[in-house]
Amino acid sequence: MLVRLIYASYSTTDLNRDDIAQILRTSQKNNSVKKISGVLFYSDRYFLQCLEGERHAVNETYLRIAADPRHAKCVLIDYNAVPSRLFPKWAMEHASFFGGLDNELIIKYTEMGVFQPFHFTPQQANSFLAEVAVIAATLDDTVRRSQQLILRKN
Numbered sequence: 001m002l003v004r005l006i007y008a009s010y011s012t013t014d015l016n017r018d019d020i021a022q023i024l025r026t027s028q029k030n031n032s033v034k035k036i037s038g039v040l041f042y043s044d045r046y047f048l049q050c051l052e053g054e055r056h057a058v059n060e061t062y063l064r065i066a067a068d069p070r071h072a073k074c075v076l077i078d079y080n081a082v083p084s085r086l087f088p089k090w091a092m093e094h095a096s097f098f099g100g101l102d103n104e105l106i107i108k109y110t111e112m113g114v115f116q117p118f119h120f121t122p123q124q125a126n127s128f129l130a131e132v133a134v135i136a137a138t139l140d141d142t143v144r145r146s147q148q149l150i151l152r153k154n
């Protein structure tokens, strides 16, 4: 059974680009073996992560992630059986917001410009990810390899 798990958490220290890159390297290595796909957001010390894949693989991975001391307060936002993946090509990518008030996604999914994933309802989180997936599908491998999906209006 294919499932999608979405959770929010808070980093225990202020992580820099290298720290995130390190998390992504490990994630991509492990997730490709377990056929897990997804996306990781990090902003204002908040994480929002989406993991999709076979139920057992996702459950096992989530338990491992939740025990990681680099973040705390993991809160499950949604866990559901899904018909297909939103991020079929991504073993795990980092996405972040591009600062600027003209950004539709920022206006829609932040509170005064601050990303507050703990406040997301399951519906909001899913529609946010669905919008990100549309942007993701338009990106070529060059952008993907930069390990940074910048969310901005075209």
Ligand SMILES: Cc1cc2nc3c(=O)[nH]c(=O)nc-3n(C[C@H](O)[C@H](O)[C@H](O)COP(=O)(O)O)c2cc1C
Binding pocket: 023, 026, 027, 028, 030, 031, 040, 047, 049, 051, 061, 064, 065, 066, 067, 068, 070, 071, 092
């Ligand atoms: C916010 C966050 C997200 C993570 N996402 C993943 C992930 O998607 N897949 C994964 O295998 N590890 C992820 N990790 C790392 C795990 O917590 C753990 O360190 C790692 O899986 C251990 O792998 P290793 O035994 O190969 O070193 C994440 C860690 C953090 C802090």
